[in-house]
Amino acid sequence: MEKLALVAQALSDYDYVRFYEPKDLDVALLKTLHEAHYVEAFLTGEPRKLATIQGFKPWNVKLRDAVLAVNAGQLQAAELAFEHGLAANIAQGFHHATPDFGCAYCTFNGLALIAQQFPDKRIFVLDCDQHGGNGTAEFVLKLPNLYNFSIYGQAFGCASYERAETRYIHPTQGNFHDYQQAIHEGFAAAQAWGADLIIYQAGMDCHQDDPHGSAWFSTDLIEQREQLVFRLGKNSQIPLLFVLAGGYQKLEKLIPLHVRTFEIAQAIYYPHE
Numbered sequence: 001m002e003k004l005a006l007v008a009q010a011l012s013d014y015d016y017v018r019f020y021e022p023k024d025l026d027v028a029l030l031k032t033l034h035e036a037h038y039v040e041a042f043l044t045g046e047p048r049k050l051a052t053i054q055g056f057k058p059w060n061v062k063l064r065d066a067v068l069a070v071n072a073g074q075l076q077a078a079e080l081a082f083e084h085g086l087a088a089n090i091a092q093g094f095h096h097a098t099p100d101f102g103c104a105y106c107t108f109n110g111l112a113l114i115a116q117q118f119p120d121k122r123i124f125v126l127d128c129d130q131h132g133g134n135g136t137a138e139f140v141l142k143l144p145n146l147y148n149f150s151i152y153g154q155a156f157g158c159a160s161y162e163r164a165e166t167r168y169i170h171p172t173q174g175n176f177h178d179y180q181q182a183i184h185e186g187f188a189a190a191q192a193w194g195a196d197l198i199i200y201q202a203g204m205d206c207h208q209d210d211p212h213g214s215a216w217f218s219t220d221l222i223e224q225r226e227q228l229v230f231r232l233g234k235n236s237q238i239p240l241l242f243v244l245a246g247g248y249q250k251l252e253k254l255i256p257l258h259v260r261t262f263e264i265a266q267a268i269y270y271p272h273e
């Protein structure tokens with residue numbers, strides 16, 4: 001979580017980035033998305049075991065409010081993407097959070113949250129985090145307007161269902177050609193389904209220097225991935241919202257990777273500005 005403020009700080013140097021303060025989040029929405037008892041536990045801190053089941057220990061008010069602000073930002077970013085065609089939330093998608101409770105530092109699933117908030121919109125998640133989006137895949141069973149397309153090197157129990165696809169690219173034996181192919185298949189699926197919004201999880205934990213990374217995934221290939229995603233996104237004319245997703249190497253190496261996503265998005269969507 002500590003990378004988020006540093007990415008925002010780095011982006012404040014760019015005059016093409018416009019910042020928005022998130023509005024307040026209606027917690028009633030969270031209670032319809034996740035099991036209400038779990039949401040209440042996280043909001044109050046009790047029972048402690050359930051409130052901290054995602055791994056944030058000890059529970060505290062500051063962390064709770066940060067999680068709520070991040071999810072409010074997610075909804076606001078979706079609105080901005082519908083309005084402008086491109087927007088970002090400087091946050092993760094929290095794709096491991098399942099309908100019943102959080103998991104692996106993901107408290108509420110910010111990807112499913114958008115599908116819950118906009119039931120008349122078809123929400124397509126292109127998840128390029130190194131870990132499978134297991135929580136989002138489970139939400140697909142609950143939300144008919146949600147589609148999860150997860151490209152990963154570590155499965156993390158991510159299931160395949162109708163509207164929940166998985167592409168496994170091996171961390172050592174895999175290659176970028178297969179990864180590119182998976183991205184093309186993702187966009188083809190989004191278009192065939194008639195998606196109204198694509199949420200791109202621009203994970204950096206697949207980078208070769210990340211403790212979870214794939215050996216072949218160099219900085220140059222990460223840049224090529226961003227170029228491909230934003231080019232296909234722009235060509236599709238489907239509004240696109242991107243979030244940072246995972247990334248666990250040293251902050252001085254990690255922040256420039258995340259900032260690069262914004263630079264490439266800007267260069268492709270607004271080449272003349």
Ligand SMILES: [Zn+2]
Pocket residue numbers: 129130131203205245246247
């Ligand atoms: Zn990850």
